[in-house]
Amino acid sequence: MSEINYGPLTQLIGVWKGDKGKDIAPEPDGSEEDNAYFETITVEPIGDVSNADAQTLAVLHYCQIVQRKQTGVVFHHQTGYWSWDAATGVVTHSFSIPRGVTVVACGKAKVEADSTVIEVDTTENPDSGGIAQSPFMQKSAKTTSFSQTLSIQGDLLRYQQMMVLDIYGKIFNHSDVNELKKCL
Template sequence: MNDNEFDYGPLTGLIGVWKGDKGIDIAPEPDGTENNPYYETITYTAIGDVENAEEQLLTCLHYTQVVQRKSNDKVFHHQTGYWMWDAAAKIVMHSLQIPRAVSVLAGGKCTWAVHHEGEAILDVSASADHDTWKIIESPFMAQKASTRSFSQKVVVGEHEMSYGQTTLVDIYGRKQFVHTDENTLTRS
């Protein structure tokens, strides 16, 4: 696969290395909520296209996201996955893995105005109960810290990219803790 030959559609603007230090994480704690200001680097690499069943053509980016706490500079979240664009169906897909033994395949629509306004908006979601866009997790996580849903909106501009995401987690005997993350990044 040679990345230059391909049309990544609304994902095109993501390709590259992004850094941002305005991150806010709200995460579950046994006795309430943890609030973590953070900074991060997200690297999106164009990896070409994939043909499925000689029918579906996807163009794909691979990414890694490394997130550090402002208070102590430690990496406290690491994530990797793919963004995929199905131009024929106009569907954008985001598969992600986190090293808690949780994987997500989120899908959805994109509002794409790159040629007009220099912006693409990617809106994806998944839920434990959805037929298609789903979450899988280890037996431990299913029992103790189960991810029930994930939704994410990414706004990609020419020089700035921002995202907001909400992950609902059943944990510490409570249903649907609202675990949120948001940041604004610039291309480095």
């Protein structure tokens, strides 16, 4: 069996923990809540898949568990895949959250001597993905775009992400940022 090359995703494999999370989320009265959090992201290689006999993707699966710093309560749960197409260099981040929202965000990775930076988003162009959501979310708390930048330097992973929401009659920039260390 040949060894699978995960390309720029290789550095993501492992168990990551971080407690510097900062989430900005919407409140019903139009204001914002500012939530400090810690989290664990477990990333595992799951092999490759081929599509339409023409595309081969090297794939990682992950689970992200986010807990409120003040209480330890899990307030965000996310699972999905990172894939890399060696032929085109396209990186795809596809994931679901329990609210009934599923995202496919595409982009590219930039690999340098000491770091890897991955940028993905769902904006409307042929190289990007999309968002599927339940009828309730579509009507009352619609995610209109997702963008994320992730950078890895050795055992340090930093990410920032933005979800533009149409909620409570206005557009809200829901965002997250954290810094994690690889512990396994």
